Amino acid sequence: MSHSIERVIRERRTIKSFTDQPLSKQTLLGLLNAAVWAPYHSSVEPWRFIIFMNEDRRQFADAVLATYTEDELARFGEGVMKEYCLETPVHLLVVIKQDKSEVRREEALLAAATLIQNLQLLAWEQRIGFVWKTNEYNREADFQRSVGIQSDEKLVGTLHMGYINEDKIPKARRRKSAEDLITWHDGSD
Numbered sequence: 001m002s003h004s005i006e007r008v009i010r011e012r013r014t015i016k017s018f019t020d021q022p023l024s025k026q027t028l029l030g031l032l033n034a035a036v037w038a039p040y041h042s043s044v045e046p047w048r049f050i051i052f053m054n055e056d057r058r059q060f061a062d063a064v065l066a067t068y069t070e071d072e073l074a075r076f077g078e079g080v081m082k083e084y085c086l087e088t089p090v091h092l093l094v095v096i097k098q099d100k101s102e103v104r105r106e107e108a109l110l111a112a113a114t115l116i117q118n119l120q121l122l123a124w125e126q127r128i129g130f131v132w133k134t135n136e137y138n139r140e141a142d143f144q145r146s147v148g149i150q151s152d153e154k155l156v157g158t159l160h161m162g163y164i165n166e167d168k169i170p171k172a173r174r175r176k177s178a179e180d181l182i183t184w185h186d187g188s189d
Contacts, residue, residue, distance in 0.1 A: 008121050013170050015129025018162025023053065023089050023128065031122050038115035046108035047115055047156075050093040050148050057084055060091045063146035067137040089162040092130075095153045105154075112156040123161065129169075130161040 032049060040046055052060035061084035065077055084091065094116060096108040116132060123130060137143045138155045149155055 005121075008124055010172075012120055012124045013129065013172070014131050015162075015164050015169065016131050016160075017165040017168035018087065018089060018129070019165050021089075021163045023161060023163070025053075027126070027128070028090065028092070031119055031126070031128070034122050035115050035119040038111060038118050040111035040114075041107040042104065046096045047112050048095055048153075050095065052091040052093075052147075053089060057088070057091060060147060061085050063143050064137050066146060067140045067143050084160075088160045090160070092159040092161055093147060093149070094156045094159065095149055096156055098152050098154050109154070109156060116157060116159065119159070127164050127166075128161060129164040130159045133158045133160065 028051065036045060036047075061081050064084065065073060065080060068077065068080075094112055096105075096112050099105050099108065120130065120132070134157050138158060144153075144155060
């Protein structure tokens with residue numbers, strides 16, 4: 001392994017600018033097959049994936065634009081089509097089953113978030129980046145039907161993915177140290 005885990009964690013950034021190099025199905029499958037080793041509480045993995053790539057990115061873009069008002073379409077429609085159909089190689093949706101139990105729903109959501117973090121770190125090692133979005137359109141019933149989310153499922157996030165445009169990697173933002181965030185209960189004064 002060329003990077004330590006800590007180094008990859010510290011280097012990883014949200015990426016919004018990609019090269020035009022396509023991602024292959026084999027690359028995506030490799031990343032997902034490793035990412036699914038995320039921990040989960042139940043006996044059944046709670047997630048599944050919906051992927052839009054190549055010409056089918058148009059279906060994804062159309063589903064997003066169908067949630068826009070006429071004013072939003074006039075202002076942003078052309079840019080969204082360009083971004084989602086030409087500039088972003090892959091749109092990967094992570095969905096979970098909506099269990100009747102609130103506890104199991106929360107556990108599935110947290111497990112899926114862990115899976116997404118695994119995916120981010122694995123992808124970063126291959127110079128693949130993404131932005132994890134949870135925009136308003138993610139919650140729209142028409143959008144969910146259009147992209148194939150079933151009525152008993154919840155969309156955890158839309159991952160817009162591609163090979164990293166190395167010239168557009170954001171700088172690291174300052175993080176608080178763990179010392180500033182801990183309340184110790186250790187029996188000492």
